[in-house]
Amino acid sequence: MKISLNWLNDYLTEKIDNDKLVENYNLKSQEVEGLYPLVEASKLTIGYVRTCQAHENADKLSVCQVDVGEKTLQIICGAPNVDKGQKVIVALPGAVLPGNFKIKKAKIRGVESNGMICSLSEIGVADFDKKETGIYVLDGDAEIGKDPLKYMGLDDTVLELDLTANRPDLLSMRGVAYDVKAMFDVDIKFNKPEVKREKAEEEINIFTETKDASVYYGQIIKDIKIKESPYWLKSRLLASGIRPVNNVVDITNYVMLEYSQPLHAFDFAKINSNKIIVRKAYKNESIITLDNIKRKLLESDIVITDGEKPIALAGVMGGEETEVSDSTKAILLESAVFDPISVRKTSKRLALKSESSSRFEKGLNYELTLEALNRACELLVKLADARIVGEPSFFNNAKKIKQQFTLNLEKLNTVTGYNFDKELVKNILRRLDFDYKLKDNEFIVNVPSRRVNFESYQDVIEEIVRIHGYDKIPITLPTTPTLGKLTEKQQFKRDLRNYFTGLGFFETNTYTLTNKEKATKYDNSQKSLVKIMNPITTDREYLQHSLIPSLIDVLAYNEARKINDVFLFEIGKSYTKENEIELISGLLHGRYNYSLWQKELNYADFYLAKGIIESLFKNLKIYDYKFKVPEKELVNLHPGISTEIYIEDEKIGWLGKIHPEEEKNLEIKDIFAFELEIDKVFESHNKANRNFQEIVKFPSVSRDIAIVVNKEIPATELIETINNISNNSLKSIEVFDVYEGDKLSNDKKSIALTLVFENKEKTLETNDVEKMLKRIIKALNEEHNATLRQ
Amino acid sequence: MKEKINNLVEEALNALDKAKKINQLMMLKSKYLGKKSQFNDFMKELKNLPNEEKPVVGKMVNIGKNKINQKIEEVKQKIEKAKINQKLKEETIDVTLPGKNISYGKKHIFTQTIEEIENIFIGLGYEIKEGPEIEEDKYNFEMLNLPKNHPARDMQDSLYISEDILLRTHTSPVQVRSLLENAKKKPVKIISPGRVYRKDDDDQTHSHQFGQVEALVVDKKTSLADLKGTLLMVAKSLFGEEREIRLRPSYFPFTEPSVEVDVSCYKCNGSGCSMCKNTGWIEILGAGMVNNNVLKSCGYDPKKYQGFAIGFGVERIAMLRYGIDDIRLLYTNDLRFNSQF
Numbered sequence A: 001m002k003i004s005l006n007w008l009n010d011y012l013t014e015k016i017d018n019d020k021l022v023e024n025y026n027l028k029s030q031e032v033e034g035l036y037p038l039v040e041a042s043k044l045t046i047g048y049v050r051t052c053q054a055h056e057n058a059d060k061l062s063v064c065q066v067d068v069g070e071k072t073l074q075i076i077c078g079a080p081n082v083d084k085g086q087k088v089i090v091a092l093p094g095a096v097l098p099g100n101f102k103i104k105k106a107k108i109r110g111v112e113s114n115g116m117i118c119s120l121s122e123i124g125v126a127d128f129d130k131k132e133t134g135i136y137v138l139d140g141d142a143e144i145g146k147d148p149l150k151y152m153g154l155d156d157t158v159l160e161l162d163l164t165a166n167r168p169d170l171l172s173m174r175g176v177a178y179d180v181k182a183m184f185d186v187d188i189k190f191n192k193p194e195v196k197r198e199k200a201e202e203e204i205n206i207f208t209e210t211k212d213a214s215v216y217y218g219q220i221i222k223d224i225k226i227k228e229s230p231y232w233l234k235s236r237l238l239a240s241g242i243r244p245v246n247n248v249v250d251i252t253n254y255v256m257l258e259y260s261q262p263l264h265a266f267d268f269a270k271i272n273s274n275k276i277i278v279r280k281a282y283k284n285e286s287i288i289t290l291d292n293i294k295r296k297l298l299e300s301d302i303v304i305t306d307g308e309k310p311i312a313l314a315g316v317m318g319g320e321e322t323e324v325s326d327s328t329k330a331i332l333l334e335s336a337v338f339d340p341i342s343v344r345k346t347s348k349r350l351a352l353k354s355e356s357s358s359r360f361e362k363g364l365n366y367e368l369t370l371e372a373l374n375r376a377c378e379l380l381v382k383l384a385d386a387r388i389v390g391e392p393s394f395f396n397n398a399k400k401i402k403q404q405f406t407l408n409l410e411k412l413n414t415v416t417g418y419n420f421d422k423e424l425v426k427n428i429l430r431r432l433d434f435d436y437k438l439k440d441n442e443f444i445v446n447v448p449s450r451r452v453n454f455e456s457y458q459d460v461i462e463e464i465v466r467i468h469g470y471d472k473i474p475i476t477l478p479t480t481p482t483l484g485k486l487t488e489k490q491q492f493k494r495d496l497r498n499y500f501t502g503l504g505f506f507e508t509n510t511y512t513l514t515n516k517e518k519a520t521k522y523d524n525s526q527k528s529l530v531k532i533m534n535p536i537t538t539d540r541e542y543l544q545h546s547l548i549p550s551l552i553d554v555l556a557y558n559e560a561r562k563i564n565d566v567f568l569f570e571i572g573k574s575y576t577k578e579n580e581i582e583l584i585s586g587l588l589h590g591r592y593n594y595s596l597w598q599k600e601l602n603y604a605d606f607y608l609a610k611g612i613i614e615s616l617f618k619n620l621k622i623y624d625y626k627f628k629v630p631e632k633e634l635v636n637l638h639p640g641i642s643t644e645i646y647i648e649d650e651k652i653g654w655l656g657k658i659h660p661e662e663e664k665n666l667e668i669k670d671i672f673a674f675e676l677e678i679d680k681v682f683e684s685h686n687k688a689n690r691n692f693q694e695i696v697k698f699p700s701v702s703r704d705i706a707i708v709v710n711k712e713i714p715a716t717e718l719i720e721t722i723n724n725i726s727n728n729s730l731k732s733i734e735v736f737d738v739y740e741g742d743k744l745s746n747d748k749k750s751i752a753l754t755l756v757f758e759n760k761e762k763t764l765e766t767n768d769v770e771k772m773l774k775r776i777i778k779a780l781n782e783e784h785n786a787t788l789r790q
Numbered sequence B: 001m002k003e004k005i006n007n008l009v010e011e012a013l014n015a016l017d018k019a020k021k022i023n024q025l026m027m028l029k030s031k032y033l034g035k036k037s038q039f040n041d042f043m044k045e046l047k048n049l050p051n052e053e054k055p056v057v058g059k060m061v062n063i064g065k066n067k068i069n070q071k072i073e074e075v076k077q078k079i080e081k082a083k084i085n086q087k088l089k090e091e092t093i094d095v096t097l098p099g100k101n102i103s104y105g106k107k108h109i110f111t112q113t114i115e116e117i118e119n120i121f122i123g124l125g126y127e128i129k130e131g132p133e134i135e136e137d138k139y140n141f142e143m144l145n146l147p148k149n150h151p152a153r154d155m156q157d158s159l160y161i162s163e164d165i166l167l168r169t170h171t172s173p174v175q176v177r178s179l180l181e182n183a184k185k186k187p188v189k190i191i192s193p194g195r196v197y198r199k200d201d202d203d204q205t206h207s208h209q210f211g212q213v214e215a216l217v218v219d220k221k222t223s224l225a226d227l228k229g230t231l232l233m234v235a236k237s238l239f240g241e242e243r244e245i246r247l248r249p250s251y252f253p254f255t256e257p258s259v260e261v262d263v264s265c266y267k268c269n270g271s272g273c274s275m276c277k278n279t280g281w282i283e284i285l286g287a288g289m290v291n292n293n294v295l296k297s298c299g300y301d302p303k304k305y306q307g308f309a310i311g312f313g314v315e316r317i318a319m320l321r322y323g324i325d326d327i328r329l330l331y332t333n334d335l336r337f338n339s340q341f
């Protein structure tokens, strides 16, 4: 909302300092977006063009002798419309015009020029008169040597407020005045409009067929002379951010700004009946609106009709058929209240948001419907020589909404934590112009209708606090005795983040919305996708099932910027129609803990990724995990370099190399990724025995064996066999060599293992170990046809 | 005899001094002190001396022997030390060559900011509650005093999945759920961090996805003054001990009164600069006293209970604290950005 301070000052009995106004608005009412002069120009004066002759060296220039009061200046002017006898706006040497345009004495084609004769756009108000093409010619009453801005009413300052949805009262200048009164405790005054009505000449009947129109006044006004508005009206509209058009349109806009009551004028001659019926649109009905577009209507739209067809879209836009034109002589002026929700739906659907529609949407003060109409009549008589014919026709079904709230003084004080006494509250309510009765400790407050949208005494508390000042509220802390603590799961997620950052992974923060292809790219669950009904773009239309595509995007982004060693992780979610599953996902690419000059490059590989996950499990005391060869190929992963991860026989994630085809498309080689379900890992971690385990006192014994098996037998199966046969006596198994080649037949491989045995009760004898080894080798032979390598 | 002894000791000491290796030293030792050495001969000759000279010469011989032994020990140590020094010298490397590139990682600034806010509130006794991002209209809007067609819904243009399901536009639904879940309607003191979504085009200051942390306290006497105190604590913790706060009226459907909270500018200390647009204050978050309609819809009697709510934009806090001027940087994951925090 742009507020003309000249206009505001009309209502105030004393002037308020601009800085104070800004400060108070910020702290007690609405955020100030800006405070600036309507015209940012200095050293302007009204001049009189005494003579105007052609420039001797330039066809298009004129040499003017301009009387500016105390002296006459020679000014070169390039405007084709400059002529002697005109009163014009002169920028004197030293003047600064909008855009920091400085006016200096100069020689133009050899002739001296002492200033500039200005057009409206040169002083930044082109909209003041849209007919003007050259310099602006003031009317004959303008006084030479005086400030033209003052003469035109443009010597105004604009206070721009960023209004919140609960303050539609500030969409009217009168509402702003009330607000200033409450904040500064100053008096305000309003004039009641005076209208002389002539005898009715014809009858017009106004009805409604819908409850969504509660009040409607229609006034016949005749003999209108459509012309330009006076300076003061134009400049006030300009200051309010509205472009002047002609006197009728300007008056309706002016009254809207004054009362927040939108008005609409129909060309009375073009209404083909003597009735106005407000109703909901019929099915398949349409209207051509003022902007010359045919609008299909819905049954939820409110329309103004002539009894047959719609002639306006209530609160949103008039119809072209009854549009006021320059030749209009008589109008029907509408001042009405329509249902906010209905107007909002229509304006939103048709994308026809306007100053009017947004006022209807926010709720009008139904007590001012008639007064606003009368104010417009008063101005039309004054500025358009109009005759107001007969009393307005109307219906008024507005229920007087009683906004009465009981505010308990004690509640006010417990809610605010401040000690308001009765006198203070009384004083604030008086400043707010809120009627009240005081009963014991209770204020029964009647909130005036100009403050719509009050819901409860809480709104009254807000008014009292803001007017008194938030700075006066003391500083305390809640006394609710509670324990602040992360849940185990929350702590677990922090630990996960710490684990991966500790290992050199950067955490990413990516978008969860993606396109259809990426949403399922690395997802094997084939669960339902979640689709956005009204997406911003098709690239943000689906919720991800996996974070890997996002991590790959991050890799590609960095790789393109020559950052080639990329280790990433993120905690995010897989979104399906049924649930949201938390995931931790990681990506490994490039060199890890490397040293160039020592020739240790350590490129990330499958086993680095696997080791990191294994180490995580050990860290979390999860021991019952397995990396299985997938039964079905995992989507978009290398079929031979990928594994499914199980904990206690439940699948909890996967790990693998991105499929070479994908890598080819990305032009990045050797990308490894993993994705684990956090809940499942957490559950298993949470079940782990946390008690202290006795440290074994007896020394362990280690033995190395090398066995030869068929190539396709996975190492993990051999290890499982060994684990099963050796019960608790085996402390650890480690693979220290894998060999395939000349020394073995083609279909064989050799795996060398270090087995470490221990016994919690006694020192192991060589004999015991040998026995155990024999059993292990026997079992390996039976189950996997393995032999000891000689 | 005495002179002979003295000469011999002197000769031995000189010879020992010149020894460079341990075996050389050992040879000299056997030469001067061994069984076939001259000293041994002196000992043999001792008995031929007159009785009164025996002790004097004997003593001389012993002193001489001790001197030589001492010298041997001394030289031995010197040689060994030289040997060690030689070895150390051979082992010396160029310590100015670079170390191995040990990979390091960092939590994202987004997470760091959330964790920091969480920690502040944990210190103040708050629990942390989480909830779904795909939310019902009922929890996201209706129970928060935002019925269908409420104009304030325009403030939060939403991404819908169906008529009644949407991506949450704030983490407030977690608060609604927490209040509803609280069967005995006991006091509540929680924060709810998480991702939220709006139908906004991504640009320098807008992001369709962003983070929020909301705080909620509901108890019998929780007041605006308590809100102010809490905000002051949080502002000081996030922006520095010298910070002040100020509250300005605002509007949110779920709180009444509602306020915007400014923190005194930490760049200019309130005197005015480009950071604070010359106002001395920087807007950091919104807050307010819980609207009675919200309490009612969650089963709390507004006659007995009241409370406050605070809403942080995670990115906004991070951007303000680190002087980041484009929200998209927090979602690009340029490692040159991520590694800075």
Ligand SMILES: [Zn+2]
Binding pocket: B265, B266, B267, B268, B269, B270, B271, B272, B273, B274, B275, B276, B277, B278, B280, B281
């Ligand atoms: Zn500053």
